[in-house]
Amino acid sequence: MTRGYALPSFVGFRQRVRLAVLLCFGVAIAFAQPRTFVVKVNADGSFTPQVTYIHSGDTIRWEQLTRTDSIIPADGTKGYPAICTARRSYDPSGPNEFTGPMPFAPSGVYILSTLDNGTIEVTGKCPARSTQILAGDNGKVMCTGGSYQATMDSSWSSTDATGVFVRLLWSDINPKPGVYDFTVLQREMEQAVKNGKLFSLAIKAGSDGTPDWIFATNADNSSRSGGGGGVPRLHLQDTDDGQASGCGVRMDLGNPTNLTYRKLYSAMLTEVARFVKTRADWYRSLGYMRISGANLFSHENRLPKGCEQGCVCNPAVFAADGYRPSGLYAFYDEQIKLLHDLFPTKAIGYMLIQDGFPRINETGGYQTASGTSSNSSPLPGFFEQTQTNLDRGQQSLGLNFVVAHNGLQTKGSGCPFDGVHPKPVRPLDDYQGPVGSKCPNRWAVREGAEGQITGFQVTSPTQDDRGVETASDVDQAFQNEFDNSDGVYFGLCAGM
Numbered sequence: 001m002t003r004g005y006a007l008p009s010f011v012g013f014r015q016r017v018r019l020a021v022l023l024c025f026g027v028a029i030a031f032a033q034p035r036t037f038v039v040k041v042n043a044d045g046s047f048t049p050q051v052t053y054i055h056s057g058d059t060i061r062w063e064q065l066t067r068t069d070s071i072i073p074a075d076g077t078k079g080y081p082a083i084c085t086a087r088r089s090y091d092p093s094g095p096n097e098f099t100g101p102m103p104f105a106p107s108g109v110y111i112l113s114t115l116d117n118g119t120i121e122v123t124g125k126c127p128a129r130s131t132q133i134l135a136g137d138n139g140k141v142m143c144t145g146g147s148y149q150a151t152m153d154s155s156w157s158s159t160d161a162t163g164v165f166v167r168l169l170w171s172d173i174n175p176k177p178g179v180y181d182f183t184v185l186q187r188e189m190e191q192a193v194k195n196g197k198l199f200s201l202a203i204k205a206g207s208d209g210t211p212d213w214i215f216a217t218n219a220d221n222s223s224r225s226g227g228g229g230g231v232p233r234l235h236l237q238d239t240d241d242g243q244a245s246g247c248g249v250r251m252d253l254g255n256p257t258n259l260t261y262r263k264l265y266s267a268m269l270t271e272v273a274r275f276v277k278t279r280a281d282w283y284r285s286l287g288y289m290r291i292s293g294a295n296l297f298s299h300e301n302r303l304p305k306g307c308e309q310g311c312v313c314n315p316a317v318f319a320a321d322g323y324r325p326s327g328l329y330a331f332y333d334e335q336i337k338l339l340h341d342l343f344p345t346k347a348i349g350y351m352l353i354q355d356g357f358p359r360i361n362e363t364g365g366y367q368t369a370s371g372t373s374s375n376s377s378p379l380p381g382f383f384e385q386t387q388t389n390l391d392r393g394q395q396s397l398g399l400n401f402v403v404a405h406n407g408l409q410t411k412g413s414g415c416p417f418d419g420v421h422p423k424p425v426r427p428l429d430d431y432q433g434p435v436g437s438k439c440p441n442r443w444a445v446r447e448g449a450e451g452q453i454t455g456f457q458v459t460s461p462t463q464d465d466r467g468v469e470t471a472s473d474v475d476q477a478f479q480n481e482f483d484n485s486d487g488v489y490f491g492l493c494a495g496m
Contacts, residue, residue, distance in 0.1 A: 236251050456491065
């Protein structure tokens with residue numbers, strides 16, 4: 001890579017061995033023809049040659065780097081060996097920014113982090129006051145007792161995994177107005193760096209991730225001093241596609257099309273980006289930054305949308321608060337641009353639920369319990385809002401916009417990509433698949449056919465008869481993605 005300026009000190013380190021040697025750069029005074037210098041990273045983390053002097057305009061080619069290696073800027077005033085841990089921040093505008101190799105939309109296997117207390121893996125039996133969750137075939141068992149939202153050490157160190165999908169809650173990251181807690185995020189990023197792994201990141205709102213302080217009222221609808229956080233509190237209830245009984249789970253959410261909500265969520269993302277970039281090795285390890293903030297139970301992009309007789313009619317609640325499809329598109333347009341600006345060189349991922357949003361039209365009409373429009377004006381199609389988000393993301397970011405679906409099942413038959421035909425055997429818009437089809441999500445498949453980067457995550461082991469649970473299931477799910485999509489990464493739960 002070439003830079004036309006004086007260069008600061010840099011550190012290269014082999015993550016697993018944790019050794020490093022200073023690579024010094026001198027500033028050339030005389031003009032000369034640009035040259036290419038080769039620097040090799042040795043097995044112990046040292047460089048050959050250890051000192052290299054380059055002129056402005058010269059190129060350095062790094063050799064023998066592996067997935068566990070990073071080249072990052074260090075504080076040259078510290079001296080050796082203190083310089084090895086004096087890691088500087090990532091500054092994309094810096095004329096001498098050499099952090100790398102910088103991954104873009106990296107392929108591979110990603111393990112999901114936990115949203116609750118983590119688990120531990122031990123040999124034999126679980127320690128006292130700990131409960132066994134799962135027994136492996138290697139003499140080890142998984143037990144309760146891990147730290148909050150901690151990914152298992154064995155997941156981070158696994159030679160079969162590329163990295164971890166770190167899933168955080170807005171309410172944890174931003175527990176009070178202007179207050180941020182990056183304890184979990186820092187611990188997981190340190191694990192990524194230590195083990196030479198990558199991580200993707202999403203921060204959700206939804207049923208258990210929305211900070212209560214953002215609301216203008218208390219839970220009983222009484223006003224808060226000074227208007228609280230300024231976001232109207234919406235009392236909602238949904239079943240998550242029928243997986244919950246009755247009318248579903250009650251929750252208080254904000255409307256993501258609300259201007260104050262949008263500002264607060266964007267402010268949080270800005271602080272997260274600032275923190276991640278305080279260490280160049282942390283930033284280098286980030287593989288995907290995920291779009292989120294309009295959520296139900298998961299980090300996927302969806303909102304409560306059910307309207308059943310005798311239950312809360314979620315579309316009516318959202319419509320009364322000013323939800324319109326144009327406001328939803330503005331929320332995502334703003335976030336996509338913000339993430340692209342905050343996380344340069346990184347892929348920005350959208351996790352889709354095709355029928356994910358309440359059906360409300362631009363004049364405030366909403367889908368009633370009978371399925372009709374409350375004001376007789378046409379409602380958006382079931383998939384229209386999600387498809388519009390995908391189209392606008394693609395138009396805005398091009399290949400930087402990555403589409404994912406988190407419901408991959410074991411391989412079925414009759415899919416448009418069938419392992420024989422390199423292109424769909426019929427138009428994807430018309431393709432539904434046979435009854436009981438286990439084909440990959442056709443919206444994600446279509447994005448891949450249009451040239452976008454895509455990825456998939458398997459269904460939960462607890463998800464009725466669609467769950468991916470056994471080693472054989474995992475193998476068949478992987479084969480499903482490989483044969484029937486253009487997906488580049490594969491996500492699964494820890495312990496599989």
